[in-house]
Every structure is written in C-alpha cells, then in structure tokens.
Amino acid sequence: MTANTLKRQPLYVQVKQLLLQRMGEGEWRAHDALPSEWELAGELGASQGTVRKALSELESAGLLYRQQGRGTYVAPVPGDWGDAVLLTPGLFSEPPDELAREFLGLSRLNASEDIADALQLRRLAPLLRIRQLWRWHGAPVALDDVLLPAEAFEGMEARWLRNSAGVYATLQQRFGVRLRVRSEQFRAEMLPREEAGLLGVTGMVADVPALCLLRLSESMDGRPLEWRQRYCLTHQLAYTVKHD
Structure with a gap:
C-alpha cells in the first residue's frame, strides 16, 4: 500500500x-x-x-x-483444519499427531461456472490457486486445492504462504481477513492421476477411494471467499471432527 x-x-x-x-x-x-x-x-x-x-x-x-x-x-489464527483431526479409527480420545504442511505452489486460473456461482463471482473471474500437502509422520495424507478471488487478495505472495502456518493464517495476518466455514460436503472419490501421484498412492491402495472434502468459507461479514477441495487418505486414519 x-x-x-x-x-x-x-x-x-x-x-x-x-x-x-x-x-x-x-x-x-x-x-x-x-x-x-x-x-x-x-x-x-x-x-x-x-x-x-x-x-x-x-x-x-x-x-x-x-x-x-x-x-x-x-485473536488466535484459525487453522486450515478447523475442528478436524486425523485419528486412529475408533479412538476418539487419542491425542492427534500434528500434521506437517508443505506448500506446493501459488498460481492463477479462471473460475468455472460452479465455482464462480459458489463464490458469487462472474464466470471466468480470476482466481488464486494455492496447493498444499499435509504429511503425517512424513507420509502424505491430504492434499488441498484452495481457490480465492484474485481481486480480493491482490498482492498475494508465495513466500507468505510458504512461511506461514497455512492459508487461513496468511489471510488473517496479511489481509486482515478471518474466514469461517459456511458449508462442507464429503464423499468418497477415486483420486485423479495427478493427485494420486502427489499423495504417493500406488499398488493396492490406488484402488481404495479417498475422502473428498469440498468446503466453502466466508468472511465474518458473510462474503464467500474460499472454495477448497481436500483429498484425504483414510484407509489408516479417520477424519474426525471435534465438538466442544
């Protein structure tokens, strides 16, 4: 500025x-x-x-x-996982292991019709695409594709994302925007080839569907600002949402 x-x-x-x-x-x-x-x-x-x-x-x-x-x-910065953790299936009280985040890249693309509709943008509006990988004890367990309206976060720099705790931390610390989840959808889905490669899915595991999370998040005043797709490997760990 x-x-x-x-x-x-x-x-x-x-x-x-x-x-x-x-x-x-x-x-x-x-x-x-x-x-x-x-x-x-x-x-x-x-x-x-x-x-x-x-x-x-x-x-x-x-x-x-x-x-x-x-x-x-x-105020504390919200984490990209919110109230969710990965736990051993059935062990609800087990202390969660911290996931290591790996920033993979920042790029630009144009909004498809469904994403533009979710973010209340015009079709083909410019978006920022942030890709990040999450590891559990060194092994890849989740992959995020985060889409943000480019005009709302003009000046975003890859180094900010690389050196932060995640997307939500960057938006709050650099742009003064705090996000909250508006809606989430879950389904089982076969991994696309590129995503399977990044998650190291090979052999028999390649035939096991991954958990696909779609999330729409908004600013505190209700403006939709994030569309996120997360592929999560749950053949060994359970995606667990904690309720206080």
Missing part, C-alpha cells in the same frame, strides 16, 4: 491497516495484549476515538478480542 493510497483513506482505516501490518509482521502474536487506546493514539498521532473505531472494526472481523477491564488482545 502506497503513501498516496493511505492519504486517500479515512484516518481510522489507515490506523487499522497499520495495526494489521504490525500484527502481520509478528509484533503482536495470538493472545498478546495491544497497548491501550491512549498509548496507540499517542504513538500513531490519532485521536482516541479514531483508534477505538479501528479496534472495533478489527474486533468485529474476529481479529481482536476484548476482556472487560483488562484490555484488547490478538
């Missing part, structure tokens, strides 16, 4: 963007307390009312939370 762009925006928006930038750069991490409104106002050269409006918008977007009488804190 250029200095001229900042000058054309309302002051509270400029304050919000500066706070987002500092959070994205790691100055404040999950559950860290921000300075008080008075301290931020003095530091940024803005009124307390301007800072309060910027903080309120960040809170409404799910990026901050407040504790009465204690202050304002950075």
